[in-house]
Amino acid sequence: MSSNAGETEARRKRCFTTLTEVKKTAIAIALTWSSTRQARALLDAAIEAGQENARFVGNVMNAMDTLRHFGSHSWINECFMIRAREVRDNWRAYVLQRLAYIAVLGLAVALQFAVTLLLLIPEYHAGAITIGDMVLFNTLLLQLNMPFETVARAISDVARSRADLIPLGRLWAAPEERQASHAHDFKPSADQLSFESIGYAYDNGRGVTDVSFKAGRGGITFLVGETGSGKSTIFKLALKSIEPDYGRILVDGTDIASVDRADWYAAVALVPQEVMLLNEPLADNILLGRPRDEVRLRDASKEAAILPLIEALPEGFETTVGERGLKLSGGERQRVAIARALYGQPAILLLDEASSALDERTERDVMDHIRTLAEDVTVLAITHRRGVISTSDVVVDLTDCALSVT
Ligand SMILES: Nc1ncnc2c1ncn2[C@@H]1O[C@H](COP(=O)(O)OP(=O)(O)OP(=O)(O)O)[C@@H](O)[C@H]1O
Known part of the structure; x- marks a missing residue:
């Protein structure tokens, strides 16, 4: 039991x-x-x-x-x-x-x-x-x-x-680049850029030698020449990314070696060949953190011939551009980069084949706008397409660094 x-x-x-x-x-x-x-x-x-x-x-x-x-x-x-x-x-x-x-x-x-x-x-x-x-x-x-x-x-x-x-x-x-030792406040007035017997050699011995020319207002100064003749090197020198081995680069008579980098960057704007875009709204891509001024934003976009396109978008300036700007065509990306450069109202504008991705008509529109700007701004442009050059422009041929100005 x-x-x-x-x-x-x-x-x-x-x-x-x-x-x-x-x-x-x-x-x-x-x-x-x-x-x-x-x-x-x-x-x-x-x-x-x-x-x-x-x-x-x-x-x-x-x-x-x-x-x-x-x-x-x-x-x-x-x-x-x-x-x-x-x-x-x-x-x-x-x-x-x-x-x-x-x-x-x-x-x-x-x-x-x-x-x-x-x-x-x-x-x-x-x-x-x-x-x-x-x-x-x-x-x-x-x-x-x-x-x-x-x-x-x-x-x-x-x-x-x-x-x-x-x-x-x-x-x-990290701290940026070293600043000019005798830097001073700098505001260009006439914006005349003079290259005086400039030479620069890279580590491999290549580079440019004895380059002299002047770029001023009134028309676009085009740098032309065979591949490897030194066009990009001239831009690097103008942007103070590298310093000449000899010779001087003067702006309104002041050697840019003595100009503070921040002051120089405020005066010079570059439109590079490879446009960098962030997956952010168009406005942010143009402003890149600079204070927003609606009038300037519209003016810069208009001068870059991109305003109609932006205004046709449902979200206008607030449209995000996609990863690396993939929602935009090559030409549109370049126009955003031009608007970005123009927004800062630069005294000197450097265009590195800035219109090469545009179709012929748009390229003409953009260059015409830039030519109008060249009345008040010194514009230095690299191009491989002679067709964009007009009679009011200056041509600096760097072939073999044997400089000839036509
Ligand atoms: N970072 C570098 N290191 C070494 N050599 C370089 C460097 N950059 C350019 N070079 C050389 O300096 C010379 C001038 O080059 P640069 O890029 O200025 O010519 P370019 O006229 O702009 O050419 P392209 O029309 O092909 O863009 C070339 O011989 C080139 O190989």
């Missing part, structure tokens, strides 16, 4: 244990399913934000020269901080969600373990279960560690992401 009662009691306990296990498994599966769905969304957002940030960082690295040239440090820092914060917030949301899930799961496992142990220890004493069963519990206990390992991995991922961002921050914050 008592052995029957004992068996019934043992069966009841086994039933209870099995039921508890089934319930716990069902709850764990439901919890894991719903939590994983939520975590996936958060993880996707975190990875997306990370990738977006990486793309942004890549663009910024490619565009370092342009951004420095337009004095966009604080704007780009701000953009960078916003994105870095977004990445951090997304990862934090993901980690917190995982932590909550793991905490609930861990508690449930611990509770189940405690209850099961309480029930099974008397069974073991009664000889109903073996030591092997107890080892099984030990295995369960070890499994409790796994969620915590996941947390540790997530935290180390966050730490690694942060570590990835810090070097860029340091790079960006």
Whole structure:
């Protein structure tokens, strides 16, 4: 009779244990399913934000020269901080969600373990279960560690992401180029640019030699010449990216070597061959962090022959241009770059084959606008297409650096 009662009691306990296990498994599966769905969304957002940030960082690295040239440090820092914060917030949301899930799961496992142990220890004493069963519990206990390992991995991922961002921050914050030792406030008046017997040799001995010419207002000064004749080198010298080995570059009689770089950049604008665009609104791509002036923004866009296109867009100046400006054609990208240069109302404008991606008609429109501007601005342009040159322009032929002005 008592052995029957004992068996019934043992069966009841086994039933209870099995039921508890089934319930716990069902709850764990439901919890894991719903939590994983939520975590996936958060993880996707975190990875997306990370990738977006990486793309942004890549663009910024490619565009370092342009951004420095337009004095966009604080704007780009701000953009960078916003994105870095977004990445951090997304990862934090993901980690917190995982932590909550793991905490609930861990508690449930611990509770189940405690209850099961309480029930099974008397069974073991009664000889109903073996030591092997107890080892099984030990295995369960070890499994409790796994969620915590996941947390540790997530935290180390966050730490690694942060570590990835810090070097860029340091790079960006690094001191810029050395400034002219006797720098002074500089404002060009007549904007006449004179190259006087300039020579520059790269490490490989190539470069330019004895280049002399003058560029002033009233027409565009075109630099022409065979490939490798030194056109881009002349631009690098004019932008103070490199310093001449001999000779002088004067602006209104002042050697630009003595002009502070920031003052020089404020006076000179470059439209490069390779246009750098960020996946930001058109207005931001033109302003690059400079204070927004609606009239100037419209005027610059009009002079760059891109205003009608911008106004035809549903979001106008607020339209984002896509990754590296992919939503725009080559010609449109160049016109944005021209508007960007003109927005700063420069005294000297450098165009590095700035209209080469435009179709003939648009190129003519843009160059006509620029020719009008050349009444008030000194425009120096590199071109391979002689067709864009008009009779009012000046041509500096750099072929073999044997300079001839026609
Ligand atoms: N960073 C550099 N390092 C070494 N040599 C260079 C460098 N940049 C240009 N050169 C050399 O200096 C010379 C002038 O080059 P530059 O790029 O100024 O010519 P370019 O007239 O602009 O050519 P292209 O019409 O092909 O753009 C060439 O012989 C070129 O190989």
